[in-house]
Amino acid sequence: MSSDRETGREQRIVIVGGGTGGTVVANKLATELREELDAGDVDLTLVTDSPDHVYKPIFLYVAFNRKDVADSRRPNRELLDQRVDLRIDRVVDVDTDARRLAFEGENEALSYDHLVVATGTTLVPETIDGLTDGGHHFYSAAGAERLRDELAEFTSGHLVVSTIGMPHMCPAAPIEFPLIADEWLQKRGCRDDIDITYTYPLERAHGLESVADWVTPLFEERGIGLETSFEVEAVDPDRQTVATTDGRTLEYDLLVTIPPHAGSDLASRADLGDEWIEVDRHTLEATRADDVYAIGDITDVPTSKAGSAAHYQAGVVADRIASEVRGHPPTARYDGKTLCFVETGLEKATFVSFGYDEQPVVRPPSRFVHWAKLAYNESYWLTARGLL
Template sequence: MTEHILIVGGGTGGTVLANRLAEKLAPEIDSGDVQVTMVTDNEDHVYKPTFLYVPFGKKTTADARRPVRELVDRRVDITYDRVTDVDTDGQRLSLADGRPLDYDHLTLAMGVELVPDEVPGLQEGGHHFYGADGAEQLQEALAEFTEGHLVLSVIGVPHMCPAAPVEFTLMADDWLRKRGVREDVEITYTYPIQRAHGIQSVADWATDQFEERDVNVETFFNADEVDPEEKVLHTMEGNELDFDLLVGIPPHTGSDLVTDAGLGDGGWVDVDKHTLEATAADDVYAIGDVADVPTSKAGSVAHYEAGVVADRIASNARGQVPTATYEGKTVCFIEAGMDEATFIEFNFGDEPTVRPASKPVHWAKLGYNESYWLTARGLL
């Protein structure tokens, strides 16, 4: 009887996992003992870090896309459809077209969704770079912006690419200086807790960078409403902040499928942080942004988690005891302007060291962005 491995989601985590499983279980797949199926509702794979560069004209949204089928090993079946129900007791998924899919091992890797409408006025009065449409609209707005108050407000936490708001602010400062209009633009960065970033060392580094570049910083700033007409950002603490151009990092949410299946609260799958197995169901894993793991919602996390889960599922499929564990490995490049960057690397419980920014690290980040497609294919 064929053992069926299902993966929901065609992003970084799902794609890397599918390719790792195809490699590890190639003999079993070829003999018909194992079948690997990816279910995704998007025929394109989207590499979201590309969107950070779109507002500055350095990338296009087309650069962020590749067909899923081009990236996934041919030994993996792909079903293009939307999952409407997860039945962990019956080990079955329901699809939008009415078909059921049974599984022996399931991995949820469907990422997160943006929900800007949870903040009144944010869609009408703000911009963001966390999706293709938003990045393109911000590019148009930024191209015409030569004076006034630019506000970057981190409204939703947790969110994808935790360093990206800091990166955008430093890139905007540098970009405006190179255009000769920085002296006519005031820049303010806001964050909802009492420091500039969730990681203390990054917060310290960013605060120093902001001070050097005359960027205002407002911490413990929890925006809860935007007045698009008056161009005012209101907070739950009762404060107000005027803006001429607002870049608001919108709230993110997990999946209703997770909540409905009893796998976790708020749409995030409750997992063992080392094995990435769901705590509420057998033979279910979660990786990437949808997994409730105490580290960043970053592509590198999904990548490393996918390797662990591939090892564990392959061991199970062969009747072996799985031993691979995830120790929280996270790697993050951080742009410090338009041509310099730094990076951090850490595991669970570590406080990362932020190294001095440099041009070589910036080019290393751009190089990785180009080679990402090989990484997704499992070639790097």
């Protein structure tokens, strides 16, 4: 079969989603296919429903009044290579047979030859009875700001940090929050008047066994209570209690949660998966459609929903699509590589890296790694541009 390159027909690459994965893959493709784009042989478009790119890990620091929401945003156009067309619109369906995207309202459809879906995940706290009114979180800009205001007034009582949603974005964040809160409250002089309890729905403190083995004694050392196998069924905002599926009840004065997450209904409408897009875990090709890739949080790959995973996946997909555009067999593969920084307080951090067949090794926390994480937060915008 002759390729589009051989027949002289322009190939259209469309990326849906303007987060880490979508932005990085767009910029990497713009670099790898520079000659084809300049010659008019390839058209490269990124579609996103917001003019701004949001770096969500900043929200953790917003909650403790150490960053502002404005620090998490940059205009998408500033981050994208000029060869990438930017379309601000909302995709409502994908016809994978006709290779066409449908948009809200009467907006013109868009065809594609190669499609990358990187729409991320959404928060659905409303799926837990009482959670919307009874709990706080730092997984959105508005949520982080509300939590910041609550923490500023919180000087005594029971702080419960509960992981309710699994899977969820940023696998380190649930354990980072109580560890940072411990030191932050000490500096404010009210830690002795505040009990902290951390809950997790599995039989250990974290989904990764080595991380759980490391953090459990650290929680004990820091006076942070731990409740495992804690599957939240409902929250009672009036009584300020959290109830589990096995009948346990925990009282709180301030409830901070990792709320339930959901994939995109676009996945089911396009028959790419029931909720998460089903992909080959190494090639990231959709298993239900041809010439469709998915990366980042929207996929069903068996690794963490972390920005670093989306970054590494973006490199693999960019390489594979560039090969396909040129009529070459794609060979790049994703091995599950993920890297996460973990704050252990206000001035120290560690990091873990792992893959599909590799458990993370937790290194001793240090000031150096803490400052490295802060430096990465500042340099993230270079990463989004595909420069790191």
